[in-house]
Amino acid sequence: MGGFALDTFLPYQLAVVARRVSLEYSKLYQQRFGISIPEWRVVAHLSQAGAVSVREIHDRVDMDKSKVSRAAARLEQNGYIQKTTSATDRRLVELRLTDKGEAMVRELTPIAQAFEADVMRRIGDDALAFRAGLETLMHSNDEDSHVKGQ
Numbered sequence: 326m327g328g329f330a331l332d333t334f335l336p337y338q339l340a341v342v343a344r345r346v347s348l349e350y351s352k353l354y355q356q357r358f359g360i361s362i363p364e365w366r367v368v369a370h371l372s373q374a375g376a377v378s379v380r381e382i383h384d385r386v387d388m389d390k391s392k393v394s395r396a397a398a399r400l401e402q403n404g405y406i407q408k409t410t411s412a413t414d415r416r417l418v419e420l421r422l423t424d425k426g427e428a429m430v431r432e433l434t435p436i437a438q439a440f441e442a443d444v445m446r447r448i449g450d451d452a453l454a455f456r457a458g459l460e461t462l463m464h465s466n467d468e469d470s471h472v473k474g475q
Contacts, residue, residue: 350440357436358429360405363388363396368405368422372430376421378411405429 331337351362360368366386371377374385379397383390397420400406405426411417422430445452 346444350437353436353440354433357432359403360400361396363392364400364405367393367396367400367420368426368430371406371420371422371426376409376419378417378419380417382420400426 347362351365354360354365366388367382370382370386374381379390379393382388382397383393386393388396397406397408401408401420404423406420407423408418408420411419445456448455
């Protein structure tokens with residue numbers, strides 16, 4: 326078959342590397358706290374945003390609303406987050422970290438920083454340029470950054 330090589334196709338490479346790095350990091354917090362990747366993403370977002378709705382988390386962490394809701398339910402069951410009705414819109418449920426959730430974030434922060442430093446070390450001399458390229462991709466306009474229909 327002519328011309329197309331999946332192994333060198335950038336979107337494929339990004340997807341594979343993202344999955345591998347995410348799985349590698351997830352082993353650290355799964356062993357200590359028993360939380361899943363979706364649960365980690367919810368906790369990490371809440372640690373930055375305070376009280377927010379499932380919809381806001383869905384928009385920010387690029388997960389299906391149902392996956393965010395299931396992760397939030399497990400986190401609430403384990404005492405890491407609490408759900409409250411929004412004061413401004415009674416139809417919305419807001420999520421926020423509990424004291425137990427905040428303690429988990431404090432414990433995980435240096436672990437996350439050390440993991441990130443290790444990944445950057447593995448990338449080597451190109452790490453800063455790689456990070457800059459990722460930032461560009463993360464903040465580029467969807468209409469300008471990809472071919473429609475891809």
